[in-house]
Amino acid sequence: MTKLLLPTLLYLLLAGGLSAQDTATGTVYADTNGNGTRDAGEKGIAAVSVTNGERVVRTDAAGRYTLPIGDDHIVSVIKPAGYAVPTDANNLPRFYYIHKPAGSPSSDFAGVAATGPLPDAIDFGLVPREEPEQFTALIFGDPQPYTLEEVDFFARGVVAEVEGIENIPFGLSLGDLVGNDLDLFNPYIQAVKRVGIPWYNVMGNHDLNFDAPTDQLADETYEAHFGPANYAFNYGKVHFIVLDNILYPDPRDSSGYWGGYREDQLDFVENDLRFVPEDHLVVLAHHIPLDEFGGETYRDEDRARLFDILADHPHTLSLSAHTHTQRQDYFGAEEGWRGDSVHHEYNVGTTSGDWYSGRLDDRGIPVSTMRDGTPKGYAFLHFDGNQYRTEYRVAGKPATYQMELFHPRVIARGRNTQAGIYANFFVGREGDEVVYRVDDGAWQAMEYVEEQDPSYEASVYEWDTAEELLPGRRGSNAVPSTHLWRGNIPAKLAAGEHTIEVRATDQFGQVHTGKSAYRVEAVREAGR
Incomplete structure (x- = not known):
């Protein structure tokens, strides 16, 4: 643990939300020409969810919203079906505005630069786009490079295989984007950019600011590169909720991390799902599996409240990574699940495999089979309305190698x-x-x-x-x-x-x- 460069009191003030509250206002509108600017005739979109990371509100008939905001908040739009959010030059979705007037506290790795005063309006332009209810998403588990050489292994061994892939609307990495060295975020981004599709990201336990004294400040560098660590979006009849489920420092002893959620995160999920139809599929994407060794590494009461929140949604799926193995987990009444059927969590095999170990192939890339015998690879999720099926692909092998x-x-x-x-x-x-x-x-x-x-x-x-x-x-x-x-x-x-x-x-x-x-x-x- 390194010496902090700002007084701990300032950290705690920011993390505790003790700064003066303000109000964020803006409009969600149809950016029909996709130029990123609201032009004459481009109308607001009604009934779109917007969040400050805890509260969730809906836009009115003119597309307008109002949200309370403090000095450490991110306002984000929850993309509705039938629209696309803009992406930057690196294919990262830009669906949020970070409000940190003084920027992130100083840390080993740079966070968000000072954003200055709150703008008069925070508008979100969404591009109208046809979204079929049948679609496929591409999933990466734990790229987790610790060095630039391992970024290269990831790029040549996995990304190159799906580079230029067609008919896949977006991809998602399930955390541990890098291995502790947050300066590798940019090389990771450049590698994934080559896939050529919009790419969402989940925060993992190796993506943290380890010198942060509170959990709310452990994702500052992540936010600077990817935006909020807790967000949601819709595609077809599927509602995706992305959550940071790493409590750091561990609230039990301030050492290491613990799987779970803060109260504000679970409030966000509860507030968000109020606007999601019950016949839609809810997909949770987080890094640590929900049953990871029970209370030893996962806070049981957080999982219990999450299951309570999901009780009215009969169609659900969880995605996780973290273990560097692959498995299918199921939660029923004995595990606290309140739905009529069991809850399925797909713990996806990793793109780094067993941390880039093993023999080198003919290209000099580690074979890196995982400890349970699963070869490294990636997954496809195939959706049809509120139904889904999974498909695992072994890197470097034909699709039939299962x-x-x-x-x-x-x-x-x-x-x-x-x-x-x-x-x-x-x-x-x-x-x-x-x-x-x-x-x-x-x-x-x-x-x-x-x-x-x-x-x-x-x-x-x-x-x-x-x-x-x-x-x-x-x-x-x-x-x-x-x-x-x-x-x-x-x-x-x-x-x-x-x-x-x-x-x-x-x-x-x-x-x-x-x-x-x-x-x-x-x-x-x-x-x-």
């Missing part, structure tokens, strides 16, 4: 073996149907197991048994996978090669297959 098979390559004919056939089905969950067959035999069910992925373990032990240094660096130790299945490997077959086929059906009814082969060899008896 599982990794592990088994012996050769076994002795007729000898029983405790070795087996393992299928790591990357988007799988307990209860999914996963079956296998050898050659053209009958399909058999595989057993769901919570074990460490042997394929990943083998890759890690390669480092431990090598006689010489390997290029790249050793990956993390394996952790139990939540999407691993096992079947027996037949040994009483004719000598020769035999084909293994695995078929897995995901929670959305999509069928995925994987194939491999092994060899059966006759064993010569001793002396013959």
Whole structure:
């Protein structure tokens, strides 16, 4: 922790909202020609939500709004369906106005420059645009580069694969945009800019101002680059709510961080959802998973209040990252969920994988498979009205690569073996149907197991048994996978090669297959 450059009292005054309140006014209007200026004839848009980060109001018939504002507030428009917000030269959406008359307090990394007096009007121009109810969003988990070299790994290993992608209206990174060095925000922005679509961002625990004494001031550098850490927008029949769910410093002991929300953040969610129709899908995007080790790293009462707020919305989904694994979590009545059906959280695999570890590929980029055996990659979310389905893409592999098979390559004919056939089905969950067959035999069910992925373990032990240094660096130790299945490997077959086929059906009814082969060899008896 470094020495503060401004008195702590000033920090606390700003964070506590003790400065004089003022009133922000403005108009949300249809910028029909998209020039960023309200021209004659461009009318205000009624019933659009605008927020100061806690209060949410609706524009009147002429598109006008009024909001209370202090000396550390961000006013943002909640984009309605059928309109686009402007983007800057880096494809970052500009839907907000930061009001910090004196700027951010001094810190290790620069925050917001002084914005000066409150303008007479804070207007938001929205460009009318057709938005189909069927659309797809692109999702990145934890880019998290700690160096410029790792920014390059991210740019060449992931971004280049989706550069210039078409028919995707926007993308979203789920936090840990960088790894503690906030000077890397700009290189990260330049890398993601190459995708070529509007890009939203979530704040992660490695995106903080670690010298901030209060949680309200831990996102100053983030705000300077990306705007509010808590905001919302609509697309089609989907309402997205982006939240900073890192409490820093940890309110229990002022050391480290804790997953959860401040009261004003939950007030924002509650006020925002008052204007969201119940038949719309509500998607929460935050960094730390909602069940991350219970109260040890997540404040249970915050999750409980969030679930209470969501109770009247039957269609919901949460997105998170943070774990550098991939899993599907579900919340029912036992976990405090009050809806008629369970709440699904998709904990998305990361673009950095296992923190840019592992062997280098032929381009010099770390393979970086995650500790549960999920290869690094990114996700697509496909929406149809208030319904959705997920799709995970492994970087550098075809879209059909959805599982990794592990088994012996050769076994002795007729000898029983405790070795087996393992299928790591990357988007799988307990209860999914996963079956296998050898050659053209009958399909058999595989057993769901919570074990460490042997394929990943083998890759890690390669480092431990090598006689010489390997290029790249050793990956993390394996952790139990939540999407691993096992079947027996037949040994009483004719000598020769035999084909293994695995078929897995995901929670959305999509069928995925994987194939491999092994060899059966006759064993010569001793002396013959």
